[in-house]
Amino acid sequence: MSSPRTVAQDATLALLLEMTGTPKPGNVDRHHDHDDLRFEHFLTGAVGAAPALRDVPDAPLGPTFRRAIEGMSHQRGGNTQFGAILTVLPLAYAAAGDDLTSEGATAVVESTTVADAVGFYRAFDAVDVAVDDPPEGLGDLDVRRGGDAAPTLRERDLTLSDVMERSADVDGIAAEWVAGFPRVFDAAAAIADDTGPVPDRAARAYLEALADEPDTFVTKTHDRATAERVRERARAARDGDTDVATFADELVAEGINPGTTADLTAGALFVALRRGLEV
Amino acid sequence: MSSPRTVAQDATLALLLEMTGTPKPGNVDRHHDHDDLRFEHFLTGAVGAAPALRDVPDAPLGPTFRRAIEGMSHQRGGNTQFGAILTVLPLAYAAAGDDLTSEGATAVVESTTVADAVGFYRAFDAVDVAVDDPPEGLGDLDVRRGGDAAPTLRERDLTLSDVMERSADVDGIAAEWVAGFPRVFDAAAAIADDTGPVPDRAARAYLEALADEPDTFVTKTHDRATAERVRERARAARDGDTDVATFADELVAEGINPGTTADLTAGALFVALRRGLEV
Numbered sequence: 001m002s003s004p005r006t007v008a009q010d011a012t013l014a015l016l017l018e019m020t021g022t023p024k025p026g027n028v029d030r031h032h033d034h035d036d037l038r039f040e041h042f043l044t045g046a047v048g049a050a051p052a053l054r055d056v057p058d059a060p061l062g063p064t065f066r067r068a069i070e071g072m073s074h075q076r077g078g079n080t081q082f083g084a085i086l087t088v089l090p091l092a093y094a095a096a097g098d099d100l101t102s103e104g105a106t107a108v109v110e111s112t113t114v115a116d117a118v119g120f121y122r123a124f125d126a127v128d129v130a131v132d133d134p135p136e137g138l139g140d141l142d143v144r145r146g147g148d149a150a151p152t153l154r155e156r157d158l159t160l161s162d163v164m165e166r167s168a169d170v171d172g173i174a175a176e177w178v179a180g181f182p183r184v185f186d187a188a189a190a191i192a193d194d195t196g197p198v199p200d201r202a203a204r205a206y207l208e209a210l211a212d213e214p215d216t217f218v219t220k221t222h223d224r225a226t227a228e229r230v231r232e233r234a235r236a237a238r239d240g241d242t243d244v245a246t247f248a249d250e251l252v253a254e255g256i257n258p259g260t261t262a263d264l265t266a267g268a269l270f271v272a273l274r275r276g277l278e279v
Numbered sequence: 280m281s282s283p284r285t286v287a288q289d290a291t292l293a294l295l296l297e298m299t300g301t302p303k304p305g306n307v308d309r310h311h312d313h314d315d316l317r318f319e320h321f322l323t324g325a326v327g328a329a330p331a332l333r334d335v336p337d338a339p340l341g342p343t344f345r346r347a348i349e350g351m352s353h354q355r356g357g358n359t360q361f362g363a364i365l366t367v368l369p370l371a372y373a374a375a376g377d378d379l380t381s382e383g384a385t386a387v388v389e390s391t392t393v394a395d396a397v398g399f400y401r402a403f404d405a406v407d408v409a410v411d412d413p414p415e416g417l418g419d420l421d422v423r424r425g426g427d428a429a430p431t432l433r434e435r436d437l438t439l440s441d442v443m444e445r446s447a448d449v450d451g452i453a454a455e456w457v458a459g460f461p462r463v464f465d466a467a468a469a470i471a472d473d474t475g476p477v478p479d480r481a482a483r484a485y486l487e488a489l490a491d492e493p494d495t496f497v498t499k500t501h502d503r504a505t506a507e508r509v510r511e512r513a514r515a516a517r518d519g520d521t522d523v524a525t526f527a528d529e530l531v532a533e534g535i536n537p538g539t540t541a542d543l544t545a546g547a548l549f550v551a552l553r554r555g556l557e558v
Contacts, residue, residue, distance in 0.1 A: 004353040005327065013326045016295070020319050030309060030318065039309065040299050040478050044558040047292045048284065050329070074283040075558045199319050279323040279354045 014270035021202030026251030041077025062119025083263035102180035187268030300481030305530030320356025341398025362542035381459035466547030
């Protein structure tokens, strides 16, 4: 079974379907908004990113990412899908190369260049992304420098794969990049093996992933202890010891947004769609 | 002010945003599903239609419509956006010709050919659409014949504009086609002049349109008296005499789906987006 859609269509659809799973505790979803970041901003972000996604695999990854983020940014919510697109994009290249496997994704990552790293940095010029301060001595490579970091990247001959390796211990998406997307492929298999409407499957996969590892976006925007407590609470919700709807409302009230886990879910939906998941 | 997106992107986004307005009494929306026709089917339908929409204005309207409907049909919900795409498409051609006005849309309609009529009929082969029986003696032109009606269309030299004229008194979208989309442009102006999040504006425009004219999809699937009663109830909800959320729940419970009014809202969102509405 294969998808009736193109790679670019499934990438866009994965971004959209990721929003339909509910509750997706702490995140904007079909039934939850944040004050200034709402459901419609995500739909508009996905449509804005679509033209760049159609350049896969003909254009290189980094510049494609930058154009996708620029397109995404044409809405008032700010950063809607930076992490989701960063997760889906290498998988889209792997799919376009007819090898949507952990090995295929790793091959895409390992073939990235310095120009891809520059494209990645330039994407930060288009939208405000919550990031940690870089380690001391690495200020030249602070992603918030955006395109201004290009000379440093070129001098040090850093590919996008190199950049991801340096963040893998603090960023859940970078960790997936360097390890062949193990959590994404696991969640994709869970979604495929699950039954019922796709949004419900996506919500269950999200909760499972949140119970599995501390969310690095929560670590960045709060701290590691908060992320660890969220994981514990997600486990209780997953195991039925607490109500998932209550947990969802609590996280929104506490301003805790496990964004990385949502990004991984988008990646998993993309993989499942390419493998024939029917909506 | 103009849109940062292409015509095709705004057409897709209009289909998506139409789903975010809630409550949109009787229709699937962000907070309402039908049993076998759910929110995710509409998102998937919009993504499926997108590639065909990019052929505007280079490909002729009828065949483009057929391909959009075929793409839309790759989901399990059935007919999600047949009417919405039929409403948006001539407006997209008008926008691509840089004349998104009532006159520009009329010029698009009047320039349709017999081949466009054939494309329109063929679209019915891709999906089940609720339609009335044709008038006696017009069985050869029953849209449910799909592509089989092509010889009849050619023999009688009927353009798509001719086909719409014959349905204008029983079909609210055909009525818009032949009259220069007056209700669509009115609703677009209301959305542009309104304030607050776009989904809320879309929901208000929908309720206003439902209060304005009996919905012809309700007439087809129930009867004229039911459509008239729905209009009266919509007026009461619009005027604050009854609760709109209660009205929405009632219509769902009664199996009444004012689909034509939703289609007009999608058209209005497209026009408003092209004219610079920010999300």
